[in-house]
Amino acid sequence: MARAFRAALLGASMLVASPALAQAQSVEERLDRLERMVEGLITRLDAEAGAKAEQAQAIAAVRAETGAIRAEQQALRAEADATEATTRTLATKQAEMSDKLIDFAIPQGEGFKMGKTRVTYGGYVKLDAVSQRTSGGQLAGNSILRDFLFPSSIPVGGRASGFDTDFSARQTRFLFKTETDVGTDHKLSSLIELDFNVTDGGNERVTNSFTPRIRHALINYDNWTFGQGWSTFQNVTALPDSLDFIGVTPGTVFDRQPLIRYTRGRLQIALEQPETVVTAQNGAQVTPGDDQVPDIIGRYNWSGDWGTFTAAGIVRQLHVSTDDLMGVDDAAWGYGISLSGKLKVGKKDDLRFMATAGDGLGRYIGLNIVNDAAIRMDGTLDPIFTYSGFAAYRHVWSDRWRSNLGGAYFKADNPVRLTTSQVTDESWNAFANLIWNPVGPLNVGVEVMYASRTLEDGRSGNLQRVQFSTQYNF
Helix, strand or coil, rough: HHHHHHHHHHHHHHHHHHHHHHHHHHHHHHHHHHHHHHHHHHHHHHHHHHHHHHHHHHHHHHHHHHHHHHHHHHHHHHHHHHHHHHHHHHHHHHHHCCCCCCCCCCCCCCEEEEECCEEEEEEEEEEEEEEEEEEECCCCCCHHHHHCCCCCHHHCCCCCCEEEEEECCCCEEEEEEEEEEEEEECCCEEEEEEEEECCCCCCCCCCCEEEEEEEEEEEEECCCEEEEEEECCCHHHCCCCCCCCCCHHCCECCCEEEEEEEEECEEEEEEEEECCEEEEECCCCCCCCCCCEEEEEEEEEEEEECCCEEEEEEEEEEEEECCCCCCCEEEEEEEEEEEEEEEEECCCEEEEEEEEEEEHHHHEEEEEECCCEEECCCCCCCEEEEEEEEEEEEEEECCCCEEEEEEEEEEEECCCCHHHHCCCEEEEEEEEEEEEEEEEEEEEEECCCCCCEECCCCCCEEEEEEEEEEEEEE
């Protein structure tokens, strides 16, 4: 009985405990399953986090590389812009000064060596197409006077001409420079320049050939310059950016001649070729050729962020001897001062100017508009006083376009009782142009000009001109 009772109790207890045990096992399974789910989620999240980190790193790398490429592109663009700007600056400078400025320096790396001497060359090719008319007479065909403004030759007193059109490449020029290695203590260089202007040659009918001529032939040794070049009295950097050969001829000093010049810093002192030009009593021009004392010139140059300024003075002896004119040996002193410069206006524009006055300066001003002196009744010399000047404004519209507006004036105090009233009393001109720079060394432009000359008797004549030019600097 007892055994049966125990067995019954044990069975009953087992029947009672089975649901609880089953329930415990179910919860445990659920927890296990939930734990596995959580672990899987964590693993997944970790994997996604790793992927995001890798993605972020990849994006960062791409951005860094892109930034480097952009920086490189910007650097290349900046370099290209700088190169283009430099090219344009040099091209503009060369266009402005190609026929006006002499510089002995050879840029590093340019040219070729011959022994100890480095040689380089340069110049330009230029075509001018000029159409002009004159109110006081006809200019001769194939005359150099048709190629550029020559104030003293503007016709006066005749019948007006029609418009005459001429094409010319005579201003084309070629230049050689040399530098010779003579050690570190000294510098030796030279310059030779040729062109075809104001020379004899062919004709417009068939050949249009013109004889080459020497423009400049200079030796530079340390501070000394010997040879033929622009007069120290002339400031070539002040000349305007014109298509005409000079642009402001009546108002500028313009002379190229043999000289000896010493330069120390901003100061220049020179002895230059003397040449007296006299107006005879019948109004004719006479060059006696009996000069004895070189023309003496002193000059000082200033420069800064504002531009440049030059003051130059000249003293010269005018001389005639007994075998000239009226058989009298006589000398008179001439003198003069010239102030000139180029002032910057804003970032790119500039104002160029010159003012000159003096006694006996004739051949130095405006291509010898009047002569140095007249001859008195007793055969002695009477220097002629003159004053002149010009101003020109240069405006840069853009990297490729620029314009210039300028004017010049000349006045002479002729002793009319000695020179007659048929000599030039005054002359002036004005011009305006537009120049296009399609690529660095090439300039294409159009220019209009009006010029006038008046004689001492009051008669006058004028010149009206339209000029088209293309110039390639090399």
